Amino acid sequence: MEEMKTGEEEVWSWGAGTEGQLGTGRTEDEHSPQLLHLPCLSSAAPLSMLACGGAHVVALTSGGRVLTWGRGTSGQLGHGETLNCLHPNSVSSLDRFFITFVSAGWNHSAFISDGGCLFTCGDGSFGQLGHGDYRSYCSPVKVSYFVNKHVDQIACGMRHSLVLLKDCPGNQVYGFGSRKRGQLGIFKDMMKSISIPQVTCGFHDVDVVSIYANGDHSAALSADGHLYTWGRSFSGTSDYMYPQCSPSSLRFTKVAPGWNHALVLTGDGEVFMLGGNHHGVLSDPQKVNPQKHLSDSCETVLEKISGLDGLKVVQIAAGAEHSAIVTENGVIKTWGWGEHGQLGLGNTSDQTYPQPVRFGHEVLTKHTAIKVYCGSGFTYAVRTLCAPPHA
Template identity: 65%
Template structure:
């Protein structure tokens, strides 16, 4: 019998988001031994402000953590769930993609249906109203389209459609910082999906959202960013392509920074000048438009010479990466132990995390960040 993936968590835990039946922070990685996870082969995770969603290899969904806005999808508004519970209303579907925002959640089925639940105060559920829901409800705007991926920011959502050469990305929810990308003018909020402008000549293959930021990657490796401007840059109401010679494969957004992963396995940071930023040269920059970003404005993460990075993730103010030799490295804000280094201290440069497990027996590692906590999936 094939051994299942192991799920590890650390950091802020006061609302049950670590999934270990505790309401305490953990400064070191803890192996989750709760039955719903120990008997399920977890294929991927999504972390929000204080809740987590897991997909199993059989397309089932588990969730835990804060549920006061209905974001857990359990059919009730509860303060928190201390351990993983199944989202039973989605049992008829095979779920392939999930995302978690500040207080809302989204789920995509293998048939391209989109379901959302949680807080709807800004229209971020996409149902045409501002009514919060405690069970996942189908977003009818995409009834005749196939959704491929969904990304939840703090109070907004992005959707990537499948097999479309244009009009691929849609946004809804809060748009006061330009994060919806649907208009040249500032939009307070919308409750129905609208097309994100600016991708007419690009085929989008991935999307990301966090805080008031949005991002997308095109099939040819170009990176587009819009929403709240990073340090030294104005807000952007529509996608702006990063002027870089690199080909990007992944982007991870924090509240004040972004990590980018290139096809060559290099990691760069954009923005910040806050906890965990690698330098402060943005502090003297005059305000510029985002489309003026040059490769020189990205800072390469140090200490990774001759090492290829295979995964990245970003929390509110912390970052994590995985190298091709199986090392997990974290840096940034550490107040709740989210760096997994055994203390609540901040780190300005990447430090290796010890899972307390023989990594020679691990074939792959994937990492995920909530606002102040971290998860890792290790596969034997």
């Protein structure tokens, strides 16, 4: 493997790839990390963030440009058609905007401009695009409801979306799309879905700083580190129809929800998990049995991830049924469902304990900034070589 130069960026992918979501140009699964050769990405400025959906990827560059690839059958790639795309392709209709934030759901995508405008495309059959209808769109369309507001963040779940407004205390979180499991946090009887954004209840006196969605789950963090969850229950009990604040005394900095579990990260670099009784997404094999640890209580239990003692974690990510973390020294560890190779360990086995991912013949460590992103059954890593201290 060629030696990286300071500031150079590498993009790796692995896992489910049958719809082109790995960016390899092939339509097959990859069980080990694959180094991608993406000239269109490297020429578009460094990556700012990736968003991985059901089987598609949205890439945002530091220059405000958006590229997408993977499954496009619902128009979620924003290319004006309903075709899969094996390589990153620019979303040309957004070229006149400077995009600052992106999100990818199961079959829909969302983009925020530096002016606070929200654009969505893809599957709208549950109202998750927020356009007041249940149509699908092949190109990004501005969400008119927020035209006089400044959208700060967007989080796309399987069939719903959440929006966080900037400088709007009391009414800062909105939801639209499916509300069957309570994931919108909206009190409206007899309505299974909502296509016009509605205020999520329960945040009138809360300063929300970040929102998250995946599957039928919704989550938020407040400025003082409190965790709020709503939608499908992590404990196997009744769904939460409005945001519930975790009683934990811990203060959290990041959340990564999956389909049946969620990771949460503390300011001290400790990782805890909510739920997770499927495919070994918990790191304790005694907790893998689906019939165990289903409490009759409505309280969601936080479990500390085993096998990470003495390690400080700086980033977390979750797919449908797998998890990934990045440690302080730049090592990626994965565990959970491995059927498609999404753990990057060279096989299709499930793992109950965090395992280090090897890139070529090395485990990434020294002076390397790593970011990891999970789609439903695939994983991406972006590696940037940093200058060593006192260089």
